[in-house]
Amino acid sequence: MIRFDHVTKTYSGQKRPALDGLDLEIAKGEFVFLVGASGSGKSTFLRLILREEQPSEGRVFVAGKEINKLSSWKVPKLRRQVGTVFQDFRLLPNRTVNENVAFALQVIGRSRAEIDAVLPETLELVGLEGKGHRLPNELSGGEQQRVAVARAFVNRPKILIADEPTGNLDPATSVGIMKLLDRINRTDTTVVMATHDSSIVDQMRKRVIELDDGRVIRDEARGIYGYQS
Numbered sequence: 001m002i003r004f005d006h007v008t009k010t011y012s013g014q015k016r017p018a019l020d021g022l023d024l025e026i027a028k029g030e031f032v033f034l035v036g037a038s039g040s041g042k043s044t045f046l047r048l049i050l051r052e053e054q055p056s057e058g059r060v061f062v063a064g065k066e067i068n069k070l071s072s073w074k075v076p077k078l079r080r081q082v083g084t085v086f087q088d089f090r091l092l093p094n095r096t097v098n099e100n101v102a103f104a105l106q107v108i109g110r111s112r113a114e115i116d117a118v119l120p121e122t123l124e125l126v127g128l129e130g131k132g133h134r135l136p137n138e139l140s141g142g143e144q145q146r147v148a149v150a151r152a153f154v155n156r157p158k159i160l161i162a163d164e165p166t167g168n169l170d171p172a173t174s175v176g177i178m179k180l181l182d183r184i185n186r187t188d189t190t191v192v193m194a195t196h197d198s199s200i201v202d203q204m205r206k207r208v209i210e211l212d213d214g215r216v217i218r219d220e221a222r223g224i225y226g227y228q229s
């Protein structure tokens, strides 16, 4: 589903590459934790999957396409296949839960009827039934992150990328979000999550890829967090 082939990324003005000759393959339906110290290249890896950045060398394949070769008008179609969740939720503050989730479908041209058909089941999936008319500031942090997950997943992307999704949440709330990501993963959605949350990684026992200075220094099938940050 995702393949990095000798990928190096050096940002302009930087001497050291953020990613250094990365070779990596993530299969359909896998759940992968990306771990490593601050600055090791995790966010750069995720940005390359979304084509928010281009590799300096090498090739990136997503869902069978070499995405660094895609013409720019095809990039929105690529991004539709990749849902994203971030540490800071990134909800529209003046829109209700329903509107935030519906927005993801409006921008890809879905009709009102289609949106009305999938909204209730999506809110139920993330445990927010009955809260569709609230504004983000009327929700807890964990609930706001559930809205973000609903918005990322409502059009059933092939891949879900999560960059520190539990970074602003307390441990109990984080476990709830991880159960949700696990449930989404069980629908055969590939999940790639960058995290510094050692207890979550240790509880889930999924594939763990550790980066250090832009290189893979560990890749374990049922790994643990495994380093002191």
Ligand SMILES: Nc1ncnc2c1ncn2[C@@H]1O[C@H](COP(=O)(O)OP(=O)(O)OP(=O)(O)O)[C@@H](O)[C@H]1O
Residues within 6 Å of the ligand: 011, 012, 014, 017, 018, 036, 037, 038, 039, 040, 041, 042, 043, 044, 045
């Ligand atoms: N836009 C940019 N321009 C220049 N350098 C950048 C840019 N983004 C990241 N870098 C550099 O690339 C390296 C990798 O950064 P990246 O954000 O991918 O690390 P990270 O592992 O996600 O870190 P964190 O855990 O703090 O989020 C760092 O040295 C960083 O300073």
